[in-house]
Amino acid sequence: MTIGIGLLGLGTVGAGVAEILLTPQGRHPLVGQLALKRVAVRDLNRPRPVELPAEILCTDPQQVVNDPAVDIVVEVMGGLEPARSLILAAIAAGKPVVTANKAVIARYGEEIAAAAAEQGVYVLIEAAVGGGIPIIEPLKQSLGGNRIQRVSGIINGTTNYILSRMADEGAAYGDVLADAQRLGYAEADPAADVEGGDAADKIAILSGLAYGGAIERSAIPTEGINRLDACDVNYAAQLGYVVKLVATAQCLGSDADGTVQLDVRVSPTLLPKDHPLAGVHGVNNAILVEGDPVGRVMFYGPGAGAGPTASAVVADILNIAGIREATGNGGGLDPLLAANRWRPCRLVDQGQTLNRNYLRLQTGDQAGVIGRIGSCFGDEGVSIRSIVQFEASSERNDAEIVVITHEVQEDNFRRALASITALPDVKAVAACLRTL
Missing domain, CATH: 3.40.50.720 (NAD(P)-binding Rossmann-like Domain)
Incomplete structure (x- = not known):
């Protein structure tokens, strides 16, 4: 036939x-x-x-x-x-x-x-x-008996190629993007890739399959790598991390009516070097599914072409x-x-989510500035995992201070950041990234 x-x-x-x-x-x-x-x-x-x-x-x-x-x-x-x-x-x-x-x-x-x-x-x-990675069918069938806790992944090969080159060679974002375009890894208009839209489309689909309900695509918080500075990739490496564009859908529980609360996002993220996704290089993709009782399962391979x-x-x-x-x-x-999904889902208020954060501040090279920054965090209950001052600019008498926090509610972190920004010694918030 x-x-x-x-x-x-x-x-x-x-x-x-x-x-x-x-x-x-x-x-x-x-x-x-x-x-x-x-x-x-x-x-x-x-x-x-x-x-x-x-x-x-x-x-x-x-x-x-x-x-x-x-x-x-x-x-x-x-x-x-x-x-x-x-x-x-x-x-x-x-x-x-x-x-x-x-x-x-x-x-x-x-x-x-x-x-x-x-x-x-x-x-x-x-x-x-x-x-070519088989992920849709496994989520629908092979993993259907699990309670899926989180689906996270590197699901855009263009951005992963760019970040891999930046990490390996210390190259600037713009230079690597131009190479990616010449090699055919990036389109002439790379916005959908580098601004995170492509990854947001994909995590919207995966979250619907994993949790059984549709979410509004336009409501997904999305940040790409187009504003990422090479120095943050370098600082992350010195602190034991790699930077990847990570799309995540995480279940935070259910409302009284059974509506599943989801934290779904796309953002540049610091991953510890021993994290399963940290070793995904070049144009490859990987999707990590965490569930009960299966534990961690990762799907890896070429994500485009x-x-x-x-x-x-x-x-x-x-x-x-x-x-x-x-x-x-x-x-x-x-x-x-099917249109009649098996349960309703909603995106949670981002201010109520729990996150670890990487923060790079440009400050005056003054005695006591680290202590004042630490006090602002302490006043809002933000616990600091590490705080490091990198080489100062002798010409402007500046310093760069990098802070990595422990897990904290986003609203608390934002209040602390507002207080830090108001300090006379703090000249700019140069970067603020997620950390796993």
């Missing part, structure tokens, strides 16, 4: 999917039953890394959705629109959908799930998070194909993408 595949997009990932489907030798036997029937592209005359029959190419993606020979629609075009509308149109036509589009799922996942539930079709999203992401897309296609072969249809919604 041949299963017709319609492909929306033939960029890096789409070409990778096509390559797998066109070379089934040595792969799972079901791959040989998958046939590309229609492919939507922007430009019919553009050179492509894969050779496809001209008759299956089109520039109108709606033709892919409407083609009766297409049994499964694969969306790898990216962006919010028309991708969202095309996914919904495919569902309305009763066709299962495989997508790698984390931006659409993070923002419109509930709408898409509701439509899929009504039509009784699958929408699978393994490639939307972590590239044609091969890894296409591998995840085809895995989802095969999942649907296997169901069709076993049952004779592709119906039945994935229950953990």
Whole structure:
């Protein structure tokens, strides 16, 4: 039985999917039953890394959705629109959908799930998070019997490459970003990566799967690495830490009505050098799941690129194909993408969260300044793990003081920081980062 595949997009990932489907030798036997029937592209005359029959190419993606020979629609075009509308149109036509589009799922996942539930079709999203790392299915199935306490990860390869280079070479952020763009690791407009938006899309999806309820994507506190100074990476190393862009979703308990309270965020974070995520370098991704009773489980591998992401897309296609072969249809919604999640979730007030903090202050090189800073922290009940004065600027008679706190409520830390900022000897808060 041949299963017709319609492909929306033939960029890096789409070409990778096509390559797998066109070379089934040595792969799972079901791959040989998958046939590309229609492919939507922007430009019919553009050179492509894969050779496809001209008759299956089109520039109108709606033709892919409407083609009766297409049994499964694969969306790898990216962006919010028309991708969202095309996914919904495919569902309305009763066709299962495989997508790698984390931006659409993070923002419109509930709408898409509701439509899929009504039509009784699958929408699978393994490639939307972590590239070739299998994390979606494990969260839905393998770890389903656990109480998930925290999901944290390095889920953007561009920023991890930049931070790895900054740590290894002491290079400036701007210089490494330019190299990443030349190498194709970063887009010409890198904002989604370096400002944390891409990671926020992904942690929104993972938190929904881990805790069973949707959260508002736009409400996730998000800070990228675009304002990170190389000296903070250097100071962190001297103090036994590495700096990574970490996306985290942590369960802080439940309200009386059963609503799960979540702390979900993306931020540059200091990790102790023995932390499992600290050794993730280059463009690799890793996701650490902490649960009861499983303990700590980490998923590691390439988080982007044609091969890894296409591998995840085809895995989802095969999942649907296997169901069709076993049952004779592709119906039945994935229950953990359903609109009726199994419990409500909400983001907590960030002021009530507990955090460890790294703070770099530019101060006058005056006797007693460290004591006055310590007093401001003590007045708000903030316990200091370490406080270090680094080499002062002899030209301006300045000092740089780096403080790492123990775990403290965020409101207390912010009040202490306001008092510190008001001290005459404190010239600037140069950096404030999270610490694990």
